[in-house]
Amino acid sequence: MATSESATLSKAVKQQYMELPQGDKVQAMYIWIDGTGEGLRCKTRTLDVEPKSIDDLPEWNFDGSSTAQSEGSNSDMYLIPAAMFRDPFRKDPNKLVLCEVLKYNRKPAETNLRITCSKIMAMVADQHPWFGMEQEYTILGTDGHPFGWPSNGFPGPQGPYYCGVGADKAYGRDIVEAHYRACLYAGVEICGTNAEVMPAQWEFQVGPSEGIKMGDHLWAARFILHRVCEDFGVVASFDPKPISGNWNGAGCHTNFSTKEMREDGGLKAIEDSIEKLGKRHGYHIRAYDPKGGLDNARRLTGHHETSNIHEFSAGVANRGASIRIPRNVGQDKKGYFEDRRPSANCDPYGVTEALIRTCLLSEEGAEPADY
Amino acid sequence: MATSTSSKLSKAVKQHYMELPQGDKVQAMYIWIDGSGEGLRCKTRTLDCEPKTIEDLPEWNFDGSSTYQSEGSNSDMFLIPAAMFRDPFRKDPNKLVLCEVLKYNRKPAETNLRQTCKRIMSMVENNHPWFGMEQEYTLLGTDGHPFGWPSNGFPGPQGPYYCGVGADKAYGRDIVEAHYRACLYAGVDICGTNAEVMPAQWEFQIGTCEGINMGDHLWVARFILHRVCEDFGVVVSFDPKPISGNWNGAGCHTNFSTKEMREDGGLKIIEESIDRLAKRHMYHIRAYDPKGGLDNARRLTGHHETSSIDAFSAGVANRGASIRIPRLVGQDKKGYFEDRRPSANCDPYIVTEAMVRTCLLKEEGEEPTDHSK
Numbered sequence: 001m002a003t004s005e006s007a008t009l010s011k012a013v014k015q016q017y018m019e020l021p022q023g024d025k026v027q028a029m030y031i032w033i034d035g036t037g038e039g040l041r042c043k044t045r046t047l048d049v050e051p052k053s054i055d056d057l058p059e060w061n062f063d064g065s066s067t068a069q070s071e072g073s074n075s076d077m078y079l080i081p082a083a084m085f086r087d088p089f090r091k092d093p094n095k096l097v098l099c100e101v102l103k104y105n106r107k108p109a110e111t112n113l114r115i116t117c118s119k120i121m122a123m124v125a126d127q128h129p130w131f132g133m134e135q136e137y138t139i140l141g142t143d144g145h146p147f148g149w150p151s152n153g154f155p156g157p158q159g160p161y162y163c164g165v166g167a168d169k170a171y172g173r174d175i176v177e178a179h180y181r182a183c184l185y186a187g188v189e190i191c192g193t194n195a196e197v198m199p200a201q202w203e204f205q206v207g208p209s210e211g212i213k214m215g216d217h218l219w220a221a222r223f224i225l226h227r228v229c230e231d232f233g234v235v236a237s238f239d240p241k242p243i244s245g246n247w248n249g250a251g252c253h254t255n256f257s258t259k260e261m262r263e264d265g266g267l268k269a270i271e272d273s274i275e276k277l278g279k280r281h282g283y284h285i286r287a288y289d290p291k292g293g294l295d296n297a298r299r300l301t302g303h304h305e306t307s308n309i310h311e312f313s314a315g316v317a318n319r320g321a322s323i324r325i326p327r328n329v330g331q332d333k334k335g336y337f338e339d340r341r342p343s344a345n346c347d348p349y350g351v352t353e354a355l356i357r358t359c360l361l362s363e364e365g366a367e368p369a370d371y
Numbered sequence: 372m373a374t375s376t377s378s379k380l381s382k383a384v385k386q387h388y389m390e391l392p393q394g395d396k397v398q399a400m401y402i403w404i405d406g407s408g409e410g411l412r413c414k415t416r417t418l419d420c421e422p423k424t425i426e427d428l429p430e431w432n433f434d435g436s437s438t439y440q441s442e443g444s445n446s447d448m449f450l451i452p453a454a455m456f457r458d459p460f461r462k463d464p465n466k467l468v469l470c471e472v473l474k475y476n477r478k479p480a481e482t483n484l485r486q487t488c489k490r491i492m493s494m495v496e497n498n499h500p501w502f503g504m505e506q507e508y509t510l511l512g513t514d515g516h517p518f519g520w521p522s523n524g525f526p527g528p529q530g531p532y533y534c535g536v537g538a539d540k541a542y543g544r545d546i547v548e549a550h551y552r553a554c555l556y557a558g559v560d561i562c563g564t565n566a567e568v569m570p571a572q573w574e575f576q577i578g579t580c581e582g583i584n585m586g587d588h589l590w591v592a593r594f595i596l597h598r599v600c601e602d603f604g605v606v607v608s609f610d611p612k613p614i615s616g617n618w619n620g621a622g623c624h625t626n627f628s629t630k631e632m633r634e635d636g637g638l639k640i641i642e643e644s645i646d647r648l649a650k651r652h653m654y655h656i657r658a659y660d661p662k663g664g665l666d667n668a669r670r671l672t673g674h675h676e677t678s679s680i681d682a683f684s685a686g687v688a689n690r691g692a693s694i695r696i697p698r699l700v701g702q703d704k705k706g707y708f709e710d711r712r713p714s715a716n717c718d719p720y721i722v723t724e725a726m727v728r729t730c731l732l733k734e735e736g737e738e739p740t741d742h743s744k
Contacts, residue, residue, distance in 0.1 A: 162437035163412035178388035194414035
């Protein structure tokens with residue numbers, strides 16, 4: 001079977017234990033991004049009382065040599081609580097705590113992109129930058145093959161699966177439903193889901209979120225997805241091109257607007273931004289996946305509703321362009337635009353920061369400015 | 372196995388998540404008919420509070436290039452909420468929202484037959500047209516073979532299966548039971564079910580619905596059936612002739628009446644309507660499946676309780692005719708009649724519209740009249 005052994009453990013047995021009252025003690029699961037810039041790690045500590053805000057959560061540390069983040073001889077790294085959510089697995093009063101990682105010398109770890117993003121967002125707070133990110137992903141069995149696909153072959157060609165219904169069209173909806181509810185409970189700003197073009201591929205959308213919250217909520221949503229899939233015994237992959245050939249890749253289309261863009265006549269500000277983005281394509285491509293563009297190169301081919309990685313393009317209602325202006329935005333002359341380039345495994349902190357730097361701070365050139 | 376891998380995922384695990392409170396947030400699943408005119412698509416959005424009526428639901432849009440409805444370079448299409456139901460999968464306060472589809476220029480999509488149907492229905496409101504549609508369907512395993520049939524063969528010949536009971540007669544009753552309850556919860560006007568003549572074939576009936584409600588309720592009932600089958604790991608087919616040979620096809624017999632027909636002496640009006648239908652057979656045949664009659668040609672052979680697609684006929688209690696007048700109606704001299712021609716995969720909007728055009732608006736000839744002027 002394509003599902004894990006763990007998934008076959010008795011849920012009735014587990015329920016008996018999970019229903020035990022825990023008194024005043026609270027479990028806080030600390031979550032962080034590891035050295036790959038894509039992987040998530042977590043560990044739990046007991047607190048004596050329910051934390052009401054992020055300030056109630058103490059700093060912690062972990063062994064970075066086991067997460068591709070430090071050497072064994074000097075391996076302690078710090079976990080600094082950054083965002084707190086309700087825990088949909090252990091339920092109230094327990095918490096999920098998304099953390100930043102600092103090195104032994106209190107400098108940010110290499111894959112801690114939150115700290116700079118936070119600074120950049122603070123510089124433009126009065127412009128109220130809103131984001132919405134469309135996270136695509138593929139469900140795999142524990143054998144690494146897409147979930148529900150015939151074990152020694154392929155399903156019928158793409159066409160009937162996008163937003164599809166039926167056992168021959170939708171593979172793994174239980175995961176999607178469970179994840180949606182878990183996010184709503186946790187307080188993650190999940191705003192929608194749909195089945196995607198490739199069977200066993202799905203999408204959820206998080207937003208609109210302002211500033212640093214976009215990255216926080218998307219990482220929390222990803223963690224919840226990994227945990228939900230673990231419970232069901234399958235695996236979530238954010239690889240941008242899990243199956244080569246005539247099968248869609250997985251992206252993280254990023255919608256963006258500022259207060260100015262949302263007001264009457266905002267289309268001008270949108271067009272100005274797109275012009276700036278057009279001059280900085282290489283910088284953004286490097287920011288849009290954890291390997292400086294190498295991952296996206298497998299996905300951004302110009303086919304399968306992607307733009308070509310080597311060229312920048314923009315258009316109204318055009319899903320083959322780098323930037324798409326939704327049709328109703330073109331009509332209303334205000335709203336937002338969609339950057340379709342980010343890879344499914346992008347770091348949302350890096351993506352949202354890049355959009356601010358180019359569009360709002362009007363940076364130019366191949367490197368980010370140092371403030 | 373004939374059931375999907377998805378259906379074997381742990382329902383106990385899922386239940387834990389589905390029981391999590393969702394605060395004030397509401398999930399609204401928008402449903403629409405795709406470019407094939409038969410397929411249904413869906414996606415969900417979060418709302419900040421429970422919609423009380425259809426007016427509380429915002430317009431939305433989707434990528435029509437992925438649903439056979441537009442090109443990639445100009446692919447945005449609009450979803451306009453049309454009818455709202457309770458969600459039997461996610462339960463209250465969540466909703467199912469049946470939508471109309473508009474193209475990028477706000478004109479109706481090719482397979483948006485609701486818009487014209489609604490206009491036609493509003494023209495005859497005073498006649499109170501009532502419909503009841505008998506939706507037949509076949510359950511298939513994920514291998515495409517009828518559910519419960521031997522994997523490399525056939526069950527015994529038809530005879531014992533219609534309204535049958537027993538594991539050797541009824542294949543897949545769980546799906547029928549689940550679908551019935553889900554429809555009742557959702558607020559769909561489901562009025563009955565029965566096992567059909569071919570094993571793994573079933574029927575549910577929707578009605579009595581007035582006007583545009585017939586199409587709305589039937590499409591939602593179909594969506595609910597697809598979702599229920601998905602949960603069980605089987606597939607529902609509305610193909611009008613899924614197995615060739617001595618096996619029944621699947622239709623969508625449509626019962627129709629007006630206020631006049633239901634009143635004393637209404638039989639006269641019924642007979643007049645049938646006369647008009649007789650003169651417009653081909654127009655109706657073209658409207659009664661999504662391929663202008665090609666699908667139905669495999670089903671309407673004159674055998675297996677169907678009429679022949681080439682000839683129009685009518686008769687009391689005659690299941691081999693195009694139109695059947697129930698015996699009771701013949702006796703009471705009032706009531707309704709049954710058009711047995713529509714295919715199981717018909718679009719109920721155009722079926723009901725065609726009946727109103729011919730019988731109430733008294734149209735003639737091959738083409739529908741353009742009333743928009």
